[in-house]
Amino acid sequence: MAIDLLRHNGQDDEVAHLYRLDMESFVWVVVWICLQYKERTSRTPRPLDAWVKVDAKGSVLQKRDFLADPPAPRGTTHRARILATVNSLHDRQNARDSKKTLLDTFETQLSDRMADSTLGTSQIAELEQKIKQLKIDVVEQSDDAAFKDFTETIGFGSNDIDAVVSRVRPL
Numbered sequence: 001m002a003i004d005l006l007r008h009n010g011q012d013d014e015v016a017h018l019y020r021l022d023m024e025s026f027v028w029v030v031v032w033i034c035l036q037y038k039e040r041t042s043r044t045p046r047p048l049d050a051w052v053k054v055d056a057k058g059s060v061l062q063k064r065d066f067l068a069d070p071p072a073p074r075g076t077t078h079r080a081r082i083l084a085t086v087n088s089l090h091d092r093q094n095a096r097d098s099k100k101t102l103l104d105t106f107e108t109q110l111s112d113r114m115a116d117s118t119l120g121t122s123q124i125a126e127l128e129q130k131i132k133q134l135k136i137d138v139v140e141q142s143d144d145a146a147f148k149d150f151t152e153t154i155g156f157g158s159n160d161i162d163a164v165v166s167r168v169r170p171l
Contacts, residue, residue, distance in 0.1 A: 001025050003063055003093060006056040020146045027085055028063070034082055035071070047071045067093060088153040096138065103134040 002024040004010050015021070036046045051062050067090035070083060110127045141149070 001028065001059070003060055006060045006063075008057075011056055018140055018146075020140060023146065023150045024089060027089060031066075031070075031082060031086065064093075085153055099134055099138050103131065103138060106131050106134065 002010075002021040004015050004021060005025075007015075009015055032048060032051075035048055036043060048066075051059060054062060067086060070086045106127055110124065110131065114124065140146075
């Protein structure tokens, strides 16, 4: 499951359904399969077994730790692709979280300082500009853009995807 959905507001159904979250959930399933199994047989030891022994908050911590230092054993099928995908996921997650934290900080500073009149006009304008830019930066990508980025990250171009889709038969 996507990290944003495992956090408190995600558990309370306060997170909008986004294509990015579906893709992230898919990545976690692929990571699980590739790292827990080798040649259709369960690995011993299984590097991700701790994930099934924790609650949602623990799962967030386990996944964040994994993103920082993925334990992909040599001989893992598509190891390089998995690591590239995980690294991309890590970079995106950190960038988004950092921008959201910075946005919250600036909004709080602006609110607090306007209330006690400790900011000059130029300082207010500077904070408002930073807030405006951060709000632009934290806007989610469109589904098409998120899908394109995802397929490029895992090493598939649009021609590869079109070829797979053309082989799928309608139900």
